[in-house]
Amino acid sequence: VLLTRTYNAWMAKEGFIPGESRILYGGTLFGDEERQAIESVLERNWWGLSTENQAFEKELAETLGVKHAVFANSGSSALDISIRALDLEPGSEVIVPACTFPTPVASIINNQLEPVVVDVEPGNYFLNPDILERSITDKTKAILVVYAAGAIGDLGRVLEIAQEHNLSVIEDNCDGLGGSWNGKPLGTFGEFSAISTHAAHIISTGEGGVVFTDNDKLAAVATAIRDWGRHLNYEQQNVDHSEFPPEYARYIYTSLGSNFKPLELQAAMGRVQLRRLPEFLEARERNFQVLNEKLFPFSDRLILPQSHPNARSCWYTYPITLRHGSRTEVLGALDRANIEWRPILAGNIARQPAYKSLVTCREATPFADKMIHDSFWVSLHPQHSVEVMEFVADTLINAIR
Numbered sequence: 052v053l054l055t056r057t058y059n060a061w062m063a064k065e066g067f068i069p070g071e072s073r074i075l076y077g078g079t080l081f082g083d084e085e086r087q088a089i090e091s092v093l094e095r096n097w098w099g100l101s102t103e104n105q106a107f108e109k110e111l112a113e114t115l116g117v118k119h120a121v122f123a124n125s126g127s128s129a130l131d132i133s134i135r136a137l138d139l140e141p142g143s144e145v146i147v148p149a150c151t152f153p154t155p156v157a158s159i160i161n162n163q164l165e166p167v168v169v170d171v172e173p174g175n176y177f178l179n180p181d182i183l184e185r186s187i188t189d190k191t192k193a194i195l196v197v198y199a200a201g202a203i204g205d206l207g208r209v210l211e212i213a214q215e216h217n218l219s220v221i222e223d224n225c226d227g228l229g230g231s232w233n234g235k236p237l238g239t240f241g242e243f244s245a246i247s248t249h250a251a252h253i254i255s256t257g258e259g260g261v262v263f264t265d266n267d268k269l270a271a272v273a274t275a276i277r278d279w280g281r282h283l284n285y286e287q288q289n290v291d292h293s294e295f296p297p298e299y300a301r302y303i304y305t306s307l308g309s310n311f312k313p314l315e316l317q318a319a320m321g322r323v324q325l326r327r328l329p330e331f332l333e334a335r336e337r338n339f340q341v342l343n344e345k346l347f348p349f350s351d352r353l354i355l356p357q358s359h360p361n362a363r364s365c366w367y368t369y370p371i372t373l374r375h376g377s378r379t380e381v382l383g384a385l386d387r388a389n390i391e392w393r394p395i396l397a398g399n400i401a402r403q404p405a406y407k408s409l410v411t412c413r414e415a416t417p418f419a420d421k422m423i424h425d426s427f428w429v430s431l432h433p434q435h436s437v438e439v440m441e442f443v444a445d446t447l448i449n450a451i452r
């Protein structure tokens with residue numbers, strides 16, 4: 052049974068009342084199994100990461116088919132850890148899509164690296180590979196790939212370009228867990244990938260995020276960065292600690308760290324959510340198809356989401372860009388119908404106040420500029436029934452007619 056507090060309370064009492072029932076953007080699906088898992092940790096009165104987390108990290112790594120997973124307290128932290136752990140030379144350039152969540156770009160800047168912004172493509176909101184290739188210089192060392200809403204563009208070409216120019220790849224897979232490229236799961240292509248387990252995301256621990264990597268050394272560094280910079284198996288990192296006597300064994304700081312640790316009870320809850328992943332993916336796919344089939348006849352007015360033919364997306368949300376017409380009117384209609392919507396990530400990161408003087412654009416970003424005015428997304432959250440999704444589609448259709 053899929054449950055969230057508010058949603059479930061009124062659904063149980065009233066059923067879905069179109070226009071009156073609020074159609075939430077996100078919310079943690081929280082049932083008896085999650086409650087029991089959390090309670091069993093509470094009974095032990097143990098808060099710090101322990102056996103549940105060890106099991107959760109192992110199960111996460113197995114789910115993706117990579118060697119290591121490091122559970123952190125948010126997707127932003129997971130990306131920050133990844134960017135720090137790559138340890139690129141200061142002044143190196145990192146290519147980022149214009150349509151991105153802001154925090155990884157802040158991490159790039161805070162690590163004395165230079166973000167170079169590349170426009171994204173209509174419909175898949177993914178790095179435009181031609182502009183990406185033209186934006187590379189001798190200083191370019193890495194690419195941040197973002198699957199906004201779970202959409203996937205020409206990942207194959209981006210990976211080829213990365214290989215040709217010897218660039219590291221970090222996959223911001225916060226929105227895309229469950230998707231794949233040529234049958235291989237997203238999050239397995241870069242040196243690092245990250246998911247978010249925030250309440251709106253594919254699996255939820257309330258707040259949280261995970262770093263994935265196949266590289267043993269990078270995994271040890273990522274764990275140390277999460278855990279105050281210390282690593283209990285510092286030999287794994289091959290660091291010289293000869294100046295410290297054995298009493299310091301638990302206090303050898305091998306990395307410039309932070310405290311990015313989640314709670315053990317979040318790990319316990321995450322294990323239950325991971326088991327429910329197939330159920331969540333199926334409901335999201337169903338909800339995507341309901342909207343897509345109803346909106347398809349209006350493709351002359353709406354740019355609908357579409358991933359590359361070699362990709363299979365798990366859609367986190369349903370992103371829409373108006374080809375023409377007033378977004379204010381469409382969003383007003385959604386508001387009146389009690390349907391929550393959001394802008395698509397930061398719109399164009401190169402225009403955001405904190406970033407605009409700190410990023411470089413080698414070419415114009417016309418589509419991301421359009422997104423600021425004409426794009427939005429609505430929820431495909433598994434808590435929403437077919438009836439709810441049909442109401443969302445009909446509301447959109449009436450607003451653009």
Ligand SMILES: Cc1ncc(COP(=O)(O)O)c(C=O)c1O
Pocket residue numbers: 125126127128151152154197198199223225226247248249259260396
């Ligand atoms: C694409 C993307 N990256 C990163 C994040 C940050 O994740 P968190 O909210 O867990 O810090 C989000 C959050 O919504 C996101 O959508």
